[in-house]
Amino acid sequence: MDTIKTAKKKVPDALSLPPKLLNMYGDFVTKNQSSVTQIESALRSLTYIIPGRFRDAELASESLHSSIQLLSIYHDNLLTRAISKLPPIPRQQTMHSRYTKFWTQKSKYYRRVATLLSMIQYTELLWEMMAKRRGEKVRWRVVLILEIIKALCRLCLLRITNSRPLVTPHLPERDAIPEDPQEEDMYDEEFKVKEPTDYEMKRTGLSLPPLPNPRDISSYLLSKVLTADDIKAPNALLNKVNGSAQLAEWLHILQPLIYAVTMSRSRNKKDWQPWVLGLSVEFAARQLRKEGYRTTALEKEEWNRRGWSILYWVMRGPMYTEVTRKAFTGFSSRMPSLISGIMDDYLYLWDNYYFSTSSN
Incomplete structure (x- = not known):
């Protein structure tokens, strides 16, 4: 009987252990944000340059890469929760962060759909690799299913944001947690960080702010100027699309x-x-878009990104097999063995997988 009672007491303790471990891990991430970010970046970069990444251990290396990307989403959620518990502190934010943060906070559906879409984008190549081992028919079936889900997610985001253009990435950028002022003072004292101090006038006792660097006066003045986008509501950073502009967004999706x-x-x-056909649809979407005087800075930024993404078409289809691949092969033959080996691994990836050159 005593053994049974002891076992019953241990069961709740065992069930409560995973949440405790998750809380401990969350505290570690929030207290060591800069170190965690650096580790993520280093591991992510390492997966890009591992020799023989794709030929011999493609599933293992791509699983590692996808896991790091998914873990970064989890870290973003942890840091967002930690920042939401802090008192509001005015901080400089990009227009993209202001816009996406507004929708993730306003609509739980936007947050869930955007998170799902990001997870698919981070793991789509891994799914294709696993499907290809079962044959080409299964591989293309998986590719089509993933593209259908991604298109549905983007159409949902378009509906949730009241027909506003999509931005990339769909989730806000990671915010830095403000450090403890006492720790900052200790750090400055240790490394003797000298910052310009105010000049105190002897007669009046008033202080004047430090003068900017004479070589950087223009940047200093521009940093003090508020633009129209700085005072706009976050949801007004993108205009609603209608008519031909809405058709252009559908074609893009x-x-x-x-x-x-x-x-x-x-x-x-x-x-x-x-x-x-694919490139024609891409150009049709660009031609149907109306760019008028009401175009916002965030819209221009997004459309510039989409313009650069057209370059991915040189890595697809017969343009790649007949032109680009031959150029890469010739360039690789003139490189040192280490660099040429990495390039050959990427040629293997581009030759065999659809999502390896996907820009969406």
């Missing part, structure tokens, strides 16, 4: 799915039809 469908039916890497 559906373009990856259209390209994947045509690629799955063609299966011929030298067939130009899927490549031409």
Whole structure:
């Protein structure tokens, strides 16, 4: 009987252990944010340059890379919760952070859909690698399913934000937790960080702020000027789309799915039809977009990013197999063995996997 009672007492203790461990881990992440961020960045960079990453251990290396990306999402959630418990402190934020943070705080559906979309983007190549081991039909079936889910998620975000253009990334950037002022003072004292001090006038006792660097006066003055976007409400940083602009956004969302469908039916890497169709949809979306005097800075930033993403098309279809790959092969042959080995591994990746050159 005593043994049974002892066992019953241990069961609740065992069940309470995982939450305690998670709380301990969360406290560690919030108290060591800069170190955790550096470790994430180092591990992420390491997975890009591991020799022989794709040929011999593609699943293991891609699993590590995807795990790091998913772990960073979890860390972002931990840090967001920690910051929400602190008193509001005015801090400089990018327009993208202001906009995405507004929607993640206002709509739990936006936060969930954006998180799901990010998780798929971080793991899509891993899913394709696992599916390919069961054959090409299974592989393309998985690719189409993932593209359908991504398109549905983007259409949901478009609906949640009341027909405002999508931004990338869909979640806000990681905020830094303010450090303890006492710790900052100790750090400054230890390393003797000297900052310009105010000048105190002898007669009046008033103080004047320090003068800026004469070589950087323009930047100093511009930093003190408020722009129209600085005083806008976060949801006003993007205008609602309608008419041809709304059609352009739909085409931008559906373009990856259209390209994947045509690629799955063609299966011929030298067939130009899927490549031409996908690129045509991309250009049609850009042509239908209206850019007027009401275009905001965040909209220009997003459309510039989409413009640069068109370069991914040189890594797809017959453009890659007939032109780009030959150029990379010739360049790789002139490089040292270590660099050429890494480039050959990436050629193997680009040759065999659809999501390796996906920009969405």
